[in-house]
Each structure stands twice: as C-alpha cells, then as structure tokens.
Amino acid sequence: xxxxxxxxxxxxxxxxxxxxxxxxxxxxxxxxxxxxxxxxxxxxxxxxxxxxxxxxxxxxxxxxxxxxxxxxxxxxxxxxxxxxxxxxxxxxxxxxxxxxxxxxxxxxxxxxxxxxxxxxxxxxxxxxxxxxxxxxxxxxxxxxxxxxxxxxxxxxxxxxxxxxxxxxxxxxxxxxxxxxxxxxxxxxxxxxxxxxxxxxxxxxxxxxxxxxxxxxxxxxxxxxxxxxxxxxxxxxxxxxxxxxxxxxxxxxxxxxx
Amino acid sequence: xxxxxxxxxxxxxxxxxxxxxxxxxxxxxxxxxxxxxxxxxxxxxxxxxxxxxxxxxxxxxxxxxxxxxxxxxxxxxxxxxxxxxxxxxxxxxxxxxxxxxxxxxxxxxxxxxxxxxxxxxxxxxxxxxxxxxxxxxxxxxxxxxxxxxxxxxxxxxxxxxxxxxxxxxxxxxxxxxxxxxxxxxxxxxxxxxxxxxxxxxxx
Numbered sequence: 001x002x003x004x005x006x007x008x009x010x011x012x013x014x015x016x017x018x019x020x021x022x023x024x025x026x027x028x029x030x031x032x033x034x035x036x037x038x039x040x041x042x043x044x045x046x047x048x049x050x051x052x053x054x055x056x057x058x059x060x061x062x063x064x065x066x067x068x069x070x071x072x073x074x075x076x077x078x079x080x081x082x083x084x085x086x087x088x089x090x091x092x093x094x095x096x097x098x099x100x101x102x103x104x105x106x107x108x109x110x111x112x113x114x115x116x117x118x119x120x121x122x123x124x125x126x127x128x129x130x131x132x133x134x135x136x137x138x139x140x141x142x143x144x145x146x147x148x149x150x151x152x153x154x155x156x157x158x159x160x161x162x163x164x165x166x167x168x169x170x171x172x173x174x175x176x177x178x179x180x181x182x183x184x185x186x187x188x189x190x191x192x193x194x195x196x197x198x199x200x201x202x203x204x205x206x207x208x209x210x211x212x213x214x215x216x217x218x219x220x221x222x223x224x225x226x227x228x229x230x231x232x233x234x235x236x237x238x239x240x241x242x243x244x245x246x247x248x249x250x251x252x253x254x255x256x257x
Numbered sequence: 258x259x260x261x262x263x264x265x266x267x268x269x270x271x272x273x274x275x276x277x278x279x280x281x282x283x284x285x286x287x288x289x290x291x292x293x294x295x296x297x298x299x300x301x302x303x304x305x306x307x308x309x310x311x312x313x314x315x316x317x318x319x320x321x322x323x324x325x326x327x328x329x330x331x332x333x334x335x336x337x338x339x340x341x342x343x344x345x346x347x348x349x350x351x352x353x354x355x356x357x358x359x360x361x362x363x364x365x366x367x368x369x370x371x372x373x374x375x376x377x378x379x380x381x382x383x384x385x386x387x388x389x390x391x392x393x394x395x396x397x398x399x400x401x402x403x404x405x406x407x408x409x410x411x412x413x414x415x416x417x418x419x420x421x422x423x424x425x426x427x428x429x430x431x432x433x434x435x436x437x438x439x440x441x442x443x444x445x446x447x448x449x450x451x452x453x454x455x456x457x458x459x460x
Contacts, residue, residue, distance in 0.1 A: 001381070001382065001421075002377065002379055002380075002381045002422055003379050003380040003381060003382075003400060004379065005378075005379045005380070045446060045447070048379065048380060048402075070271075073271065073272070073275065074275060075275065075279055077272075077276055077279075077443060077444060077445070077446055077449060077450065078402075078444055078446065079402060079404070079441070079444045096269065096305075097271065098271065099269075099271040099272060099275075101269050101272060101305075101404075101441075101444060102404075121307065122306060122307070122310070123305060123306050124305060124306050124307055124340075124406070125375075125376055125406055126376035126378065126404045126405055126406055127305055127306070127404075169376045169378070169404075169406075170376070170378060197374075198370055198371075198374055198375070199374055199375065199376070200374050200376065200378045200379070223374065223378065223379065224379070252380075253379075253380030253400040253402075253446075254400055255400060255445075255446045255447050255448055
C-alpha cells in the first residue's frame with residue numbers, strides 16, 4: 001500500500017532560514033545554524049521529503065538559492081523539492097542540476113501557464129509541485145500569489161481546476177491564516193479540496209505537534225503532511241514525532257536502518 | 258570500482274552521484290562517451306522526464322548502439338532508474354508510441370487516473386523476488402520511494418519484484434547483468450543505500 005508522507009519545509013530568505021507566521025518571516029539562522037541545531041543529515045532519516053522555498057520578499061536570486069540547495073542536499077538521501085522565484089525554464093533546470101528532485105511553482109502558475117506546461121513537458125508532471133496559498137475571508141477561500149501579497153479574483157475551487165489543467169504532479173496547499181500558528185491544519189478546506197483533485201495532495205499550515213500531523217495523515221485524500229515549524233521540531237523533535245506516528249499504526253514508510 | 262552514469266541530458270544525476278560517493282564508490286563519471294562507458298565496471302542509466310524526448314536524445318548520442326554492444330554482448334552490468342528503467346523496455350505509450358531500448362521485455366503505460374491519484378508518489382511496499390541479488394539481505398517486503406505516472410508490466414520472466422498501485426506492476430527486474438528499478442534507490446533512505454551496495458557488489 002502506498003504510504004503517506006511527512007515533509008519538512010524550510011523557508012529560506014536572504015541567506016537565512018526563517019520561521020513564518022501568517023507569511024511574516026522571522027530569521028532563525030543560516031545553514032550552519034541549521035546543521036548545528038538540526039544535525040540535518042540525521043534528521044533527514046525521519047523525513048520522507050524535504051521542501052525548500054525561497055521566500056525572499058525582494059528580488060529573488062535563483063543562482064544564490066541554487067547554491068543553497070546544493071549545500072543542503074549533500075548526504076541527504078530523500079527527495080528535495082525546491083522553488084520560489086522560478087520565472088523561466090533555465091531557473092528550473094538550475095535547481096534540478098543543483099540537486100532538486102522536484103520543483104515547486106506558485107506565482108508562475110497564474111502569470112505564465114505556458115512556462116508551466118513547458119516545464120511539465122520537459123521534466124514530467126511528477127517533477128512539478130504546484131503551491132497554492134489561500135486565506136479564508138467572509139466564508140470564502142481567497143487565493144494569493146507573490147508570497148501572499150497579491151490576491152487573485154478566482155475562488156480556491158476555480159483556481160484548483162485551472163491549476164489541474166496545467167498537468168502539474170502534486171498540490172501543496174498552504175493556509176496563510178494557519179501558517180506558523182501551531183493551531184493545527186485547516187481540516188474543512190483540506191477535505192473539500194481533496195475531494196476535488198485526482199493528484200497527490202500535500203497539506204501545509206498549522207501543524208505544531210505530532211498530533212496535528214497525525215490528524216492530517218488520517219484524512220483519506222491527504223497524501224502528505226508538511227510542517228515548517230523549526231522550533232517545535234528542533235533537536236530530536238522530528239525523530240520522536242515519527243516514532244509516535246509509526247507506533248500509532250499510521251501508514252507511513254518503515255525503513256530498516 | 259569505476260561507474261559511469263550515462264548522461265543524455267535528463268536525470269537527477271547529482272542525487273545518484275552523491276549516493277554512490279557516500280557508499281564509497283571513488284570513481285564516478287557522468288558521461289555519454291563510448292570509451293568511458295566501455296572502460297566502466299558498471300553503468301547507471303538515470304532518467305527524469307518524458308520517454309519520447311529521452312529516446313530522441315539517446316539516439317542522437319548513439320547511446321542505444323553503445324548499450325546494445327556493452328550490455329547485451331559484453332554483459333556489462335547496468336542499473337536503470339525510474340525513466341531509465343522504463344527506457345530499457347520495448348515501448349511506451351507516453352505521448353504516442355515510442356520504442357524503447359528493448360533490453361528486456363516490458364511495456365510502459367499510464368496508470369488509470371480514474372482509479373488512483375496519479376502520479377504515484379511516495380514510499381510503497383515492494384514484494385521482493387528472492388532470486389534477485391539486488392535484494393540480498395532484505396526481508397520479504399521493503400519500502401522504496403516512487404514518483405511516476407507510467408509503469409511497466411510484462412509477460413516475460415524478467416525476475417520482477419512487484420509493487421501494487423491500481424494493479425501490480427514491475428517495481429524492479431533483474432536479468433543477469435541487466436537490472437532496473439522503477440523506484441528511486443537514491444531517494445529511499447537506508448533501503449536504497451543497501452540496494453546500491455548490492456548492485457555494486459553482487460551484480
């Protein structure tokens with residue numbers, strides 16, 4: 001049976017890894033800090049995948065980000081999805097060459113659907129993760145692009161249909177409201193979205209502890225749960241969370257060490 | 258040990274190279290050069306992307322002819338990974354009909370998107386074929402990481418190990434010196450490292 005996945009998301013901005021709360025970023029430390037506090041190569045053995053997003057608010061440098069990705073992937077034998085600031089095929093290529101196994105697209109989904117299709121044609125659907133940021137307002141879910149700064153006209157449902165039409169491989173659904181709060185995932189929206197799509201769904205935004213991860217994993221249409229909470233899962237946090245989830249009998253991968 | 262990762266311009270070469278380095282392979286080349294492939298102890302055929310485009314690039318660089326000679330005649334060990342494994346089969350229906358390298362009998366077709374979420378992404382259990390040296394030291398089942406929309410089925414005995422998603426499909430095969438994995442051992446944690454070691458030592 002296909003296992004569900006636990007994903008850690010690193011949010012990178014201008015040389016630093018950050019904590020994001022409702023898309024406001026707080027610097028935590030650079031790669032050296034991350035390695036010291038996370039012993040990343042060890043931690044990676046309790047993760048199914050790693051997502052690295054360049055959330056730099058000013059102009060994003062894809063070259064600088066690609067170098068960062070290449071440092072991160074050394075001796076980490078799990079899939080890495082990287083994105084943030086991809087505006088042309090060469091940007092995607094640069095990230096793949098530097099060790100990304102998949103790329104994450106967000107703003108260009110709306111701004112340049114031709115580019116998305118071109119990347120899908122070249123690398124296959126399975127290499128492209130579509131990241132969608134949304135916020136609830138007056139009972140409707142509104143979609144935002146450009147790091148949460150620009151609101152689209154479409155409803156979340158309309159936008160999902162549009163994005164599925166681009167033949168992307170997975171949806172990374174992130175609640176701006178829940179982001180960084182540690183209050184748990186937006187279960188209502190996730191349930192309605194998962195019924196609507198026939199590709200894998202990764203959920204993000206709100207997980208603060210392993211019971212939230214578990215709650216997400218239990219939703220039938222959810223393929224993967226992501227957390228970007230650097231503090232809550234620091235040190236042995238992730239290995240312990242994974243063990244608890246495994247012990248609860250949840251359907252996640254078992255690796256022999 | 259000298260390994261050439263066959264370079265036809267498509268594939269997650271960095272992940273594979275860093276995994277080989279980690280398990281102690283000192284001499285790793287990324288190349289499509291005939292002499293280098295001929296001098297290699299083993300070959301790895303990686304691949305991420307579309308089948309048709311991959312075959313076009315392979316033919317353009319004459320890699321199909323090199324492989325026929327080195328793999329079928331000289332019996333040089335080769336490991337195909339993901340698309341690289343699919344390319345070793347007879348054909349694929351990805352975006353029309355495309356002939357593969359034909360190193361083994363296998364047909365590549367898309368999962369039924371009405372029945373399962375496609376692509377098939379994540380760790381899934383592989384039922385291990387006990388005759389396969391790739392899995393020496395493994396239990397009857399092991400989890401490996403998959404990410405693909407097309408999968409191989411076969412009528413021939415290519416010593417497959419099986420995974421199930423929608424239906425059974427070929428997770429890996431092993432015909433003497435020719436082995437392929439639909440999953441990514443380089444992204445499969447300890448299980449993947451162990452499989453690579455077996456490829457280096459046993460195939």
